[in-house]
Amino acid sequence: MAADVNEEAVSEALAELAEAEAAEAEARAEAARAKATAARLRGVEPDSADEDPADADAEGAEGAEDGELEPRGWWARIGAVAVAVAVVTILAIASMVVTGLMLVEHQRVVAQRAHQAELVAAAREGVIALLSIDYNRAKADVQHVLDLSTGTFKDDFTRGAEDFVKTAEQSKAVTVGTVKSAALEKESGDTGVVLLAASSTVTNANGAHQDPRAWRMSVTVARDGAQYKMSNVEFVP
The missing domain is CATH 3.10.450.50 (Nuclear Transport Factor 2; Chain: A,)
Incomplete structure (x- = not known):
């Protein structure tokens, strides 16, 4: 009688385990279908929808950082070019001023020598x-x-x-x-x-x-x- 009771209890336990596993599988399948549907609504390939949300958030953050760095990189380059142009302009003006002063002095000396002669x-x-x-x-x-x-x-x-x-x-x-x-x-x-x-x-x-x-x-x-x-x-x- 005891053996019959044990076998019956085991059978019931196995049946409950099978039902639980089936319910778990069904839940996983439902979750997968929900992810696929959400991915299609976002315009993302279903395969990429299986990625870890944390990884997706990290990639999004990196993309955001790249998007922010690119404009700063351009502004930095433009700023460097502006500084270079300003330096070249200042040097050119200084050179012109020095040349002008030298020319004026040369003309003064030439005029003075001509006067003396x-x-x-x-x-x-x-x-x-x-x-x-x-x-x-x-x-x-x-x-x-x-x-x-x-x-x-x-x-x-x-x-x-x-x-x-x-x-x-x-x-x-x-x-x-x-x-x-x-x-x-x-x-x-x-x-x-x-x-x-x-x-x-x-x-x-x-x-x-x-x-x-x-x-x-x-x-x-x-x-x-x-x-x-x-x-x-x-x-x-």
Whole structure:
């Protein structure tokens, strides 16, 4: 009797276990169908619907991070390009400014040298005219000296011009002047002082025949209109 009871209890237990397993299988199948339906509604392949929600959330988070990093990456690149362009622009402007300043300074130096050369040239021309008098054309030579003169020197030379011409004609003097060297001693605006080493040869009726004479002169030149002319002449020992 006991054996019959045990067999009956075992049978019942096995039946209950089978029913439980069947219910569990049915529940799993129902869950799978629910996932598949949800996946189709989201437009996701059914296979991917079987993935772990935690994994899906992680992938979504990574995707979100990638989506956020990409714009920041572009802005970083744009910022770097903007900085590079700004640096290049600043360097270009600085280079242009430096070049401009150098050009202005160069033009100033060139203009100053041209001005100094003009002062020296005026003194040389005046001295050569002063030391070169031919009695055959004495009046024209004296007038040439006056044309290259201004200020006090011109006034003084004008007063003695006639006597100078008469002396040259009477002595039949011929003088030829040359300038060996000339240098600007100082300048101030439109005036300058030039030191010259000159020489002349003299031929006259008194027996001189191309006799050489040396001269050291300090000549002041000043602007007269558009030209620089002798304004003072001093013979330096």
